Amino acid sequence: MAKKPAGGKKRQTGKFGFSTACIHTGQEPDPSTGAIVVPIFATSTYVQEEVGKNKGYEYARVSNPTRTQLEINLAALESASSAHVFASGMAAVTAVTQCFLKQGDHLICGHNVYGGVPRYFNQVMANYGVEFSYVDTSDLDAVKKAMRRNTRIVWIETPTNPLMVLTDISEVSRIAHAGGAEVVVDNTFMSPYFQRPIEFGADMVMHSTTKFLNGHSDGLGGMIAATKPIHAEKLAFMQKTSGAILSPFECWLVLRGVKSLAVRMEKHDENGRAVADFLRNHPKVKQVLYPGFSDHPQHALAKRQMSGFGSMITFETGSFKNAKKMLAKVRVCSLAESLGGVETLISHPATMTHAALGEKGRKEIGLTDGMVRISVGIEDVEDLLADLDQALAAI
Numbered sequence: 001m002a003k004k005p006a007g008g009k010k011r012q013t014g015k016f017g018f019s020t021a022c023i024h025t026g027q028e029p030d031p032s033t034g035a036i037v038v039p040i041f042a043t044s045t046y047v048q049e050e051v052g053k054n055k056g057y058e059y060a061r062v063s064n065p066t067r068t069q070l071e072i073n074l075a076a077l078e079s080a081s082s083a084h085v086f087a088s089g090m091a092a093v094t095a096v097t098q099c100f101l102k103q104g105d106h107l108i109c110g111h112n113v114y115g116g117v118p119r120y121f122n123q124v125m126a127n128y129g130v131e132f133s134y135v136d137t138s139d140l141d142a143v144k145k146a147m148r149r150n151t152r153i154v155w156i157e158t159p160t161n162p163l164m165v166l167t168d169i170s171e172v173s174r175i176a177h178a179g180g181a182e183v184v185v186d187n188t189f190m191s192p193y194f195q196r197p198i199e200f201g202a203d204m205v206m207h208s209t210t211k212f213l214n215g216h217s218d219g220l221g222g223m224i225a226a227t228k229p230i231h232a233e234k235l236a237f238m239q240k241t242s243g244a245i246l247s248p249f250e251c252w253l254v255l256r257g258v259k260s261l262a263v264r265m266e267k268h269d270e271n272g273r274a275v276a277d278f279l280r281n282h283p284k285v286k287q288v289l290y291p292g293f294s295d296h297p298q299h300a301l302a303k304r305q306m307s308g309f310g311s312m313i314t315f316e317t318g319s320f321k322n323a324k325k326m327l328a329k330v331r332v333c334s335l336a337e338s339l340g341g342v343e344t345l346i347s348h349p350a351t352m353t354h355a356a357l358g359e360k361g362r363k364e365i366g367l368t369d370g371m372v373r374i375s376v377g378i379e380d381v382e383d384l385l386a387d388l389d390q391a392l393a394a395i
């Protein structure tokens, strides 16, 4: 493994198609043994030949070959010039804010993003004198109005969880750049297979690799892909300095998971369409939020900036009682938080992922107690439809 450590990586040329890049970019055979799979380098340190002479690796918090290969792979998939991985999605959020915000700076955040993000902003970063505004980033005028002289970052998630509201990445990037700010997109829901924000002008992309990138619900992880050398330099510095890095084993799990990203996403998308149609035609379901429907208010934008619709769907059962009844009956779908795994996960946002928002906060974004969110997996779709049908019969 003679690859340069994180921070000094060469830009990926994108000479491969996406599926080939998933399997081969950064995933070259091990030069010392020919092992076709990138080994798990379970080591904390590296023996040096003489003082000041090493093979590019000194200490595993700073860099590890398994991690380097994963970072090369993910940078290529996001059309980025670098990627840095962290111990969880939230550790990646922490790193990016620590790198690019200081006292007196301002960040604009979507008002309906992953709950852990505003929790960290308000309950941790605000104590260090960083200012936050929350706006509906699907409303470009609202973003424009929220821009201040000290705005450094505009943080968006598109589509949002669980309401599936889209934000126009290129327009928000234009507004942010005009005001001297950078755009970070949480791309966890779509994965780079369906959406590559950097190609639309975003400066950085964040992922919880816990979700579709790993894809098998067996490890936490986070990533920041970036576009400028200064980003890479600061993020590598933060890995070394804060130390919330992804372990070699977890890196290996993502390297393994990502090889099948393209086929998994195709199947997620196909099953997602079938489940969305089924729910829409079901008499017990009042509403289905899914950007793949031609009458979704932002369907045109979805087609412009995404190449598929993914497998995240939210539907309205009418009441908390109904949601509870149906969720008690699912057998193939698993009642659980998280998303993006090969198995179908179903959840109740109001009491699970979005409980911390409080009733008032949920009302503000339009999240009701009857809403159910489903992350459609890659099982046989007939089994999923039959399971949902028998569960909905309980209402």
Ligand SMILES: *Cc1c(COP(=O)(O)O)cnc(C)c1O
Pocket (backbone or CB within 6 Å): 088, 089, 090, 091, 114, 116, 157, 161, 186, 188, 189, 207, 208, 209, 210, 211, 220, 221, 222
């Ligand atoms: C899960 C998730 C996160 C947080 O990631 P962890 O790996 O759980 O720390 C951030 N954003 C989105 C959209 C997520 O789904």
